[in-house]
Amino acid sequence: MLAGVTIELLDAQGKVVATTQTDDAGQYAFTGLAPGVYGVHEIQPEGYFDGGDHVGSEGGSLLPPDSIVEVPLASGVAGEHYDFCEILPARLSGYVYEDLNINGVRNPGEVGIAGVTLRLLDADGVDTGLQTTTDAAGYFLFENLRPGVYTLVEEQPAGYFDGTDEAGTAGGNAINPGDRIEHIDLAPGSFGKNYLFGEYKPVSLSGRVFADYDANGRFDHNDEPIADVRIQLLDEAGTPVAETRTDANGTYRFEQLQPGRYGVVETQPEGFLDGDDFVGTAGGMLDGNDRIVDVKLPPGTNGEHYDFAEIPPAKISGYVYQDGPVIRYGFGEDPPDVFALRDGTLTQDDTPIPGVEIHLGDASGLPVLDENGKPMVTWTDENGYYEFKGLKPGVYTILEMHPDGFVDGPDTPGTLGGLAVNPDEDLGTLDLQQLAVDPKNDAILRVTVTPGSSGEYYNFAEVKLDSTPPYIPPEIPPTQPIPRPPTITYPTEAPPVLAISPVAVEPLRLPILGGSSSIVAYTWHLSVIDGGMPRHPQSGQIVRDVRGTYFQPATWQGVSMDRGRWIIEGRGEQENVTLGTEGAIPVVGDFNGDGVAEVGVYLAGSWFLDLDGNGVWEEHDLWAKLGKDGDIPVVGDWDGDGKTDIGVYGRAWPGDEHALRFEPGIPDVQNRLSIRPKNLPPVPEEAASRLRVMKRGTDAHARADVVDHVFRYGRENDQPVTGDWNGDGITTIGVFRDGTWYLDVDGDGRWSEADRVVPHFGEAGDRPVTGDWNGDGKTDLGVYRDGTFLLDMNADEAIDSFDRVFAMGTADDLPFAADFDGDGIDEVGVFRYRMPGDVAANAPQAGGIGGSSSDAQPRTAWRPGSSDGRVSTPVPAGDDMVTPQAE
Numbered sequence: 001m002l003a004g005v006t007i008e009l010l011d012a013q014g015k016v017v018a019t020t021q022t023d024d025a026g027q028y029a030f031t032g033l034a035p036g037v038y039g040v041h042e043i044q045p046e047g048y049f050d051g052g053d054h055v056g057s058e059g060g061s062l063l064p065p066d067s068i069v070e071v072p073l074a075s076g077v078a079g080e081h082y083d084f085c086e087i088l089p090a091r092l093s094g095y096v097y098e099d100l101n102i103n104g105v106r107n108p109g110e111v112g113i114a115g116v117t118l119r120l121l122d123a124d125g126v127d128t129g130l131q132t133t134t135d136a137a138g139y140f141l142f143e144n145l146r147p148g149v150y151t152l153v154e155e156q157p158a159g160y161f162d163g164t165d166e167a168g169t170a171g172g173n174a175i176n177p178g179d180r181i182e183h184i185d186l187a188p189g190s191f192g193k194n195y196l197f198g199e200y201k202p203v204s205l206s207g208r209v210f211a212d213y214d215a216n217g218r219f220d221h222n223d224e225p226i227a228d229v230r231i232q233l234l235d236e237a238g239t240p241v242a243e244t245r246t247d248a249n250g251t252y253r254f255e256q257l258q259p260g261r262y263g264v265v266e267t268q269p270e271g272f273l274d275g276d277d278f279v280g281t282a283g284g285m286l287d288g289n290d291r292i293v294d295v296k297l298p299p300g301t302n303g304e305h306y307d308f309a310e311i312p313p314a315k316i317s318g319y320v321y322q323d324g325p326v327i328r329y330g331f332g333e334d335p336p337d338v339f340a341l342r343d344g345t346l347t348q349d350d351t352p353i354p355g356v357e358i359h360l361g362d363a364s365g366l367p368v369l370d371e372n373g374k375p376m377v378t379w380t381d382e383n384g385y386y387e388f389k390g391l392k393p394g395v396y397t398i399l400e401m402h403p404d405g406f407v408d409g410p411d412t413p414g415t416l417g418g419l420a421v422n423p424d425e426d427l428g429t430l431d432l433q434q435l436a437v438d439p440k441n442d443a444i445l446r447v448t449v450t451p452g453s454s455g456e457y458y459n460f461a462e463v464k465l466d467s468t469p470p471y472i473p474p475e476i477p478p479t480q481p482i483p484r485p486p487t488i489t490y491p492t493e494a495p496p497v498l499a500i501s502p503v504a505v506e507p508l509r510l511p512i513l514g515g516s517s518s519i520v521a522y523t524w525h526l527s528v529i530d531g532g533m534p535r536h537p538q539s540g541q542i543v544r545d546v547r548g549t550y551f552q553p554a555t556w557q558g559v560s561m562d563r564g565r566w567i568i569e570g571r572g573e574q575e576n577v578t579l580g581t582e583g584a585i586p587v588v589g590d591f592n593g594d595g596v597a598e599v600g601v602y603l604a605g606s607w608f609l610d611l612d613g614n615g616v617w618e619e620h621d622l623w624a625k626l627g628k629d630g631d632i633p634v635v636g637d638w639d640g641d642g643k644t645d646i647g648v649y650g651r652a653w654p655g656d657e658h659a660l661r662f663e664p665g666i667p668d669v670q671n672r673l674s675i676r677p678k679n680l681p682p683v684p685e686e687a688a689s690r691l692r693v694m695k696r697g698t699d700a701h702a703r704a705d706v707v708d709h710v711f712r713y714g715r716e717n718d719q720p721v722t723g724d725w726n727g728d729g730i731t732t733i734g735v736f737r738d739g740t741w742y743l744d745v746d747g748d749g750r751w752s753e754a755d756r757v758v759p760h761f762g763e764a765g766d767r768p769v770t771g772d773w774n775g776d777g778k779t780d781l782g783v784y785r786d787g788t789f790l791l792d793m794n795a796d797e798a799i800d801s802f803d804r805v806f807a808m809g810t811a812d813d814l815p816f817a818a819d820f821d822g823d824g825i826d827e828v829g830v831f832r833y834r835m836p837g838d839v840a841a842n843a844p845q846a847g848g849i850g851g852s853s854s855d856a857q858p859r860t861a862w863r864p865g866s867s868d869g870r871v872s873t874p875v876p877a878g879d880d881m882v883t884p885q886a887e
Helices: 429-433 656-661
Strands: 006-010 016-021 036-042 049-054 061-063 067-073 083-087 090-098 117-121 127-133 139-145 148-154 161-166 173-175 180-186 191-200 203-211 230-234 240-245 251-257 260-266 273-277 291-297 308-311 314-322 357-361 377-379 385-391 394-400 407-412 443-449 459-463 497-500 522-527 541-546 564-568 585-589 598-603 606-609 622-625 632-636 645-651 691-696 702-706 709-711 719-723 732-737 740-743 756-758 782-785 788-791 804-807 814-818 827-833 857-862 870-875
Touching (some): 090 180, 117 139, 127 139, 161 173, 180 191, 203 230, 230 251, 240 251, 251 260, 314 394, 314 443, 357 385, 541 691, 564 598, 585 814, 632 719, 656 709, 719 740
Parallel strands (some): 090 191, 203 308, 497 541
Antiparallel strands (some): 006 016, 006 036, 036 067, 049 083, 061 067, 117 148, 148 180, 161 191, 203 251, 230 240, 230 260, 260 291, 273 308, 314 385, 357 377, 357 394, 394 443, 541 702, 622 691, 632 645, 691 702, 732 740, 782 788, 788 804
16 A cells, blocks of 8 residues: 555546545545535656556546546445555666676676666567666666566677576576577566676687797797788687688787687798797697697687797808819829819819719718708709708708819808818817718818808819829849848757847848939838747747847846727727837737737837737737837738738848748739748748747747748838738738828739729828728728728728718827627727826736836837827837847
8 A cells, every 4th residue: 555645636627626645554535525526636656657547436437547537426425446556666687797607607706797788678579668788897777667578688799709698586588699588577566686698708819920030939020920821720629610811910810719729720831941830828739830739718818929930941052163274293293282272262264063962961960851851962063053952040061972083172161151171171179079971071061051041152172183193112123132141050859049139230221213222111021920839839949048128038027018008999998908018009919819809019129919818918928029119010810820910011121132032922812923832931041131039928938930921012101001902811911101002902012913002091191090890801991080080881992971980089099900809890999108107997017027127218119190100209229139140
């Protein structure tokens, strides 16, 4: 019931004749009225909708709104129940909010969206004209609604996707998607709450494609954008769902995306190398080249900086050419120094060399592979030009395969810098140690290219020399024989006993080329020792006394022999191998025939051979006397019995020219000489003038034997080499001369048609090293250069990329090679003097050898690689050469 509502009494003409107000019970009454025709009018109360009016007991007519007229009242009549019905209004409210997890439920923390318009439709779907907008909290409210059935409609807010809508407390049906809630039935006075419209923001994914000129993975002022690059958008399954292209700034963007998991894939732009790809601000992962996946984008997320860096390719180019005209020099002369005559500068008078093979290597020289996995190789064109294109940034090595018919000239680095490997340039051991291949003076190292750079004029100059035949040692014409010592006849019932004393003999100087008398003849003296018992234990001559100044074989005492340091490839320093002393030269070989090499040293004519193989000089080892101060020791199997024998190369002995007339050579299968059987010692009348003396251990007698072979093969300053050049099991000789090898293949000790010249394997100052590097039974070539070995692994007698180049030791070390493990392949090593106090761990002490000689004086002992072939080395005075003496 409504109290305080004003009711007006109307006369028959509709004029207000009285007013009253409803009491607390909502009742009103007009009393004491004269009979007549009346009416009543209600003043509509605020806050209510007009409801139905009711004609009372005496009749009358309804006059909307809120009037009842033409009510006849007779005398004494009470007109009752002239009632006015009012209706309470309804309300409707709710929220428009950002549904961050798109679950259709407004969770804590999900904020409202302001300024969204909502409208009400009536039950027939006709717009009521009622609308409102959400406040800052996303709240909306419709008040003073006439009760009835409504439809609530939201106008989709800009920047959002339609989410899930939900009906509130007054019921209704949410149309999803659709932004409307229908059939909301609002009863009088009802308040429909929590009518919710969930919205969510779209997502985006963007990035850039750029040329990364500074290779730092960031787009900065040094870089350039790449336009018109195709970028595809991938869904969670990796299926392309959209694509775009980069704009002039190199950027791409996928916008208005539904939240979810995405990826992007780039089509590699032409003219660029694939660079790094970068996961952006929303995370994800790289999936191979040019592909980023698993990018999770919740509502409202803008995934940025999904970038693709591309590398502008670099290029290296240059020329190969003949530097100047042909250089001609006289017959028999040494080739001129081309580096003194040519500077490697490319000029108009130079001649291009086509068809030269050029390899591209990495920083270590190993092949750089192309996109097909093959080494990058090119050949010079008719202009001598070559180039490598499409290169990634990095450090490169350019390797030239030396063209036939040319001598290597100066190589020059180009516009991006680098180091040219030329014979006259000191690159340092570090640069060479970093190489996995032999540069062979035909390489340019450390060429550093950056993105988009172009290295030009990486040039290889070659020089043309006229061809002259190699030097061939001539035969020595017969001369008057030098008188021989008298022949000594010994009793047959017992071996003769000789007393040996030093005999100083002035070396005989013989011309080797038949020219100036200042040229000294050099000869070889080879002795078969067969582990201390050549041919027969009772053969040879027993020596009663051999006197020396630095070692006494009778007492087995002399200079200390525990100062050697032996370093072997693959094993490092052999701490238990100490045989050696200052000034000694290493000699290695299978001296006892067990298939494994032993060590030894040569000191001014004396040989100290570790016969028992324990690395220590002691009473069971083998001492020998062959040669003199200044001779160069050599070893080899002269008779093919599997044991290593000894020999020396040096100035000729008195009587060598006579012995040469009877020399048959070594018993090699290719030796066709037949002066006498090649595997028998010469008779004394045909032998060298001096004997080889040796003693096997402290308990044996010293014995003297004639020297088995005397050869003239080489000249002063040549370095002697030995090897089984043809694989027949017999060692023959040769010489190394400033990079050229002369090999006595047939073993006759003379230059002949069967012999072989190997040019350009090494250079002046190298130390020759020979051994079987590949296990084929033939001796291969090698050199030791200032602490670096260069070994001819493929036996092609040329230094190329198939050979081994590696550092070991120092420039002052002495190289050696032998088979130390019995596998048929020789290992290399270096020998050095162990300074006093520099004792390896577990090194044995010098017991049983005796103290060193106190009267040692500086003398000359040969060391390979010195300027004159010799270095000053303290060894005792005296020659200690042995000649036969009658007792």
